[in-house]
Amino acid sequence: MSWILVTPLLVPFATAIAAFLLRHRPAGAWISVAGSAAALAASIVLLTAVLQQGVVAGQMGGWPAPFGITLVADRLSAVMVVITAITGLAVALYATAEVTERMRYLGFHALFQVLLAGVTGAFLTGDIFNLYVWFEVMLISSFGLLILGGRPAQIDGGIKYVTINLISTIFFLSATGLLYGMTGSLNMADLSQLIPRVENQGLITVVAMMFMVAFGIKAAVFPLFFWLPASYHTPAFSVSAVFAGLLTKVGVYALIRVFTLIFDHDTGYTHTVLLWVACLTMVTGVLGAAAQMDFRKILSFHIISQIGYMILGLALLTPLALAGAVFYLVHHIIVKANLFLVAGVAERLTGSTALGRIGGLYTHAPLLALLFLIPAFSLAGFPPLSGFWAKYVLVKASLDIEHWIAAAVALAVGLLTIFSMTKIWGEAFWPPHPDGVEPKLSRLTRAERWRLLTPIAALATMTVIIGLFPQPFITFAEGAAAQLLDKTAYVDAVLGAQE
Amino acid sequence: MKSLILRVATRYLAALLLIFSLYLLLRGHNEPGGGFIGGLVGATAFVLHAIACGTAEARAALRVQPQTIAVTGLAVALVAGLVPAFSGDAFLTGEWLFLFAEDGGKGIPLSTPLMFDTGVYLVVLGAILTLVLAMEEEI
């Protein structure tokens, strides 16, 4: 049983090793693509197993829970692993055209695969200290990817990214230590059983808030998000895309996991804080985006405002709201990674990402314009794209429990999102290029076109499919939410899994 | 650094450090020691060599790039985790092979934890040397 949990982790590690040893040759890049495809296959096997059997758990090294390290996949974990592999495959293919020979030699593809392994590990682990370790795996490789290439702007962004993330790490670590001191366990399923028995419930809330700060920094929620717009626009576009798609979402996932499974003892306090954090995150993110005049900076701020929606789903803590959060996570990863990939192609064609200095994409590259519009409209929440349903579910959930403010904020932020998407459209796509450049797709070689546009088109197609046939996805998300709210299946799977 | 004393001393010290690092690695299963600390001590030997004779000579003494050592170590550790697949156990389960064991004795105990530890040793050695040599060359 445990091997189907381990393969989605092992494949990226093995790929990283192979890609590093082949870093002198172009084959190194293709190994990364092949490895990502294999990881996708492995994660789909896992998802099918979870759909058929419910929560799947396994013990590493054969040590029984709660002593050994548990890997566990419920619906949320499994779908996140699949989406990680999809993003990984899309970006790996895109990177074959973007990453220079020098970057490949410095180990881009190896770092990229280790990053994917770290993200996957964070989704699968059932042990809070092991979660810390996966966060670090992710961090170290993301540090490397962020500054690979070594332009001054990257170093500058890197310093801010590294320092803030180190602080988050420290918070996480000390909260874990204190939690262990109070309960004597690190296994998340075991913790959910032990927490109600701790005498001093106030102390538990303190630790819960420490976790909120630690994961809040990773997820870039208000007021802990400043590192994100300071760094995400500096590295290669492939790196931006995978960061934007996956890294902050790991923080959101950790928040969802911890605040449904472990810390649901005082939801009146913790989840009210989360609710205000969510609303403020949405508003500040979208206002920040409105003030920017750079393709990637606008997108970076939009990550923040979108994170707010997911946190909102967690904060409301009704079955429908959680389903909305899960649906939003999946939709957002696809859309956001795709927008950054589009930005990369736009930069190649026009020579910049500063909106004032580019233009003419609609006239000369209508295909790219179409591929931009799909994720952009989806992000803003236009029917019939995936973002519409994600927002619809969340707004409905807040109206159901008569939380008018949250619903109003969610709707208003959606409108402002349209504003900044039309700003990109009105500056980069619609008017002619200020320098008279004709940004035609034929400026790229045929191989480049194929490798850059296939991932974008594939992700856009997924957005459309989710938008046109939302019912199976919403049903799935409702199932995931039910598993999150009713902890017994998860706890039984872990503490009963004595292989 | 041009110091004759350091250079002559390094020749002996480096050898001693390397042997000591292997000793630490091997005793690590039941007693204090292990791959991490062994790798650190092993890296010290090459760092000392780099300080005494320059990074170029240290790289020549290593023969392979330090990054490659680290990645090889990762591969060794990964394979150690995969071995239990053949006997149907969970990932990373310790598997033991007692070579030449006579009744009651343990012979030469070979195990996947030792193999994993060797991987850790190589990862630490490679990673530290990558960092230190790069820093030394830049300053």
Added chain:
Amino acid sequence: METLLSLTIGLLIAAAVYLMLARNVLRFLFGMLLLSNAVNLLIFTAGRLTFGVPSFVPEGAKLPPEDAANALPQALVLTAIVIGFGLFAFALVLVFRAYTSLGTLESAKMRVAEPEEEKA
């Protein structure tokens, strides 16, 4: 003993916060180092202190001695030290690179990625 260690942790954190409030990135990094050591001590203390025997299983026995120390916090601290060491080494190299390529260690002067708005 717990009181003494708690005071030490508090002192370390206070010193770390002081250092981390400096604009100099290198000082920040040293503060970080102090802070991570404080947290390691915190984990160690939270995992209960025992004046006992190291948690090794003696030759021939199947269990560690009765008054043996809890091995788990030690394992956690060890992992945290290793990871902290790696992160610190990386951050140190990064700060050095920042000094050579940006020419400053003042965090307020690092404005390459986010240039100041031009005044109209």
